[in-house]
Amino acid sequence: MRRVSEMPPLSSQRHLFDIPDDVAFLNCAYMSPLPRASVMAGERGLRRKLHPWNITPADFFIASESVRGLFAQLINAKSDDIAFAPAVSYGMAQAVANISLARTQTIVTLAEQFPSNVYPWMELAERTGAQFVTVMRPGDDDWTAALLASIDRSTGVVAVPHCHWTDGALIDLEAVGTTCRRVGAVLCVDGTQSVGALLPFDVKRIDPAVVCLWGVQAMAADGLTTVRSSYGPKETMNRLEAEVKAKGMTVFARVDHAAGATEVGLSLRPTELLIFGNAKGGTPLMQSAQTIGIDLPLKALVWQDAAGDTWLSYNDPSWLAKRHGLGHEVEAAVSGMTATLAAVAKAATASQ
Numbered sequence: 001m002r003r004v005s006e007m008p009p010l011s012s013q014r015h016l017f018d019i020p021d022d023v024a025f026l027n028c029a030y031m032s033p034l035p036r037a038s039v040m041a042g043e044r045g046l047r048r049k050l051h052p053w054n055i056t057p058a059d060f061f062i063a064s065e066s067v068r069g070l071f072a073q074l075i076n077a078k079s080d081d082i083a084f085a086p087a088v089s090y091g092m093a094q095a096v097a098n099i100s101l102a103r104t105q106t107i108v109t110l111a112e113q114f115p116s117n118v119y120p121w122m123e124l125a126e127r128t129g130a131q132f133v134t135v136m137r138p139g140d141d142d143w144t145a146a147l148l149a150s151i152d153r154s155t156g157v158v159a160v161p162h163c164h165w166t167d168g169a170l171i172d173l174e175a176v177g178t179t180c181r182r183v184g185a186v187l188c189v190d191g192t193q194s195v196g197a198l199l200p201f202d203v204k205r206i207d208p209a210v211v212c213l214w215g216v217q218a219m220a221a222d223g224l225t226t227v228r229s230s231y232g233p234k235e236t237m238n239r240l241e242a243e244v245k246a247k248g249m250t251v252f253a254r255v256d257h258a259a260g261a262t263e264v265g266l267s268l269r270p271t272e273l274l275i276f277g278n279a280k281g282g283t284p285l286m287q288s289a290q291t292i293g294i295d296l297p298l299k300a301l302v303w304q305d306a307a308g309d310t311w312l313s314y315n316d317p318s319w320l321a322k323r324h325g326l327g328h329e330v331e332a333a334v335s336g337m338t339a340t341l342a343a344v345a346k347a348a349t350a351s352q
């Protein structure tokens with residue numbers, strides 16, 4: 001894993017947020033601005049309840065399964081490793097309920113750590129008589145070295161963040177994980193403030209017992225909508241193609257990436273792209289901003305993950321509209337396109 005000091009500086013991400021040029025907002029640990037994509041996703045969610053008769057029992061699971069799958073990819077885990085909890089404190093309380101300690105053992109945390117990963121452990125210390133250890137802020141700001149120095153054979157739990165919310169310091173969790181394994185301690189990580197936003201976070205390399213995070217930072221949508229399919233990859237793609245044609249759109253190409261991989265002696269799980277659309281739908285958007293032509297015709301990708309599940313992903317038209325700064329005059333056309341894509345995706349993926 002690369003350390004922060006080895007990473008190239010992050011370029012300006014202002015375009016992802018609604019922050020005017022004359023505003024410099026620096027207090028993200030206290031109250032971060034939501035990315036535009038998250039606000040759009042929230043609005044889409046709220047708008048669904050305008051017409052609840054369109055929400056089917058399957059819809060209760062499709063979005064959450066898609067989020068579990070995407071989040072699993074982000075941290076190199078499996079969908080079934082991921083559970084939803086109402087808050088970090090609730091998730092950690094569940095971890096606490098499953099851990100027993102002896103009076104002779106210690107629970108190690110950092111000074112000024114976010115309370116959601118502190119109070120549940122204080123309660124465990126009180127319940128079991130285990131000793132609660134707080135690593136004080138080191139003079140040289142090297143939290144990792146100070147933490148490693150506090151872990152020994154008596155350590156039962158190390159409950160720490162990946163990124164300290166008060167100063168942005170990064171803890172080297174691979175080193176901490178290695179030490180925890182050596183002494184037999186359980187590593188419980190608060191991933192809020194970093195997972196999905198900073199460095200790669202690989203649970204296979206860190207090997208924590210539990211990682212909890214408050215979702216908004218990590219779930220900042222990247223403009224991709226992904227739904228799980230009840231069918232295999234081939235059948236999903238066939239259904240998608242038939243549905244697109246039934247809606248009067250033209251299929252321009254069907255690109256089988258997996259077949260392409262085989263031709264050059266490489267292997268790739270089923271991954272197939274459909275390129276489709278119609279001039280009636282796309283032209284008004286290009287009249288508003290020609291650059292959206294690079295993202296048209298529309299595309300949908302059918303792919304199979306490592307667990308054998310099939311997914312269908314497509315670019316969210318409202319995200320494309322924002323990307324190219326389309327005017328308000330095409331809002332209705334963009335909404336229509338979103339509704340069509342959602343309907344086509346549902347027909348291709350949902351069982352009858």
Ligand SMILES: Cc1ncc(COP(=O)(O)O)c(C=O)c1O
Nearest residue numbers: 087088089114116165190192214
């Ligand atoms: C480091 C950190 N952990 C956890 C949380 C959220 O905790 P909870 O979901 O328990 O309210 C926050 C919220 O900003 C946070 O900054």
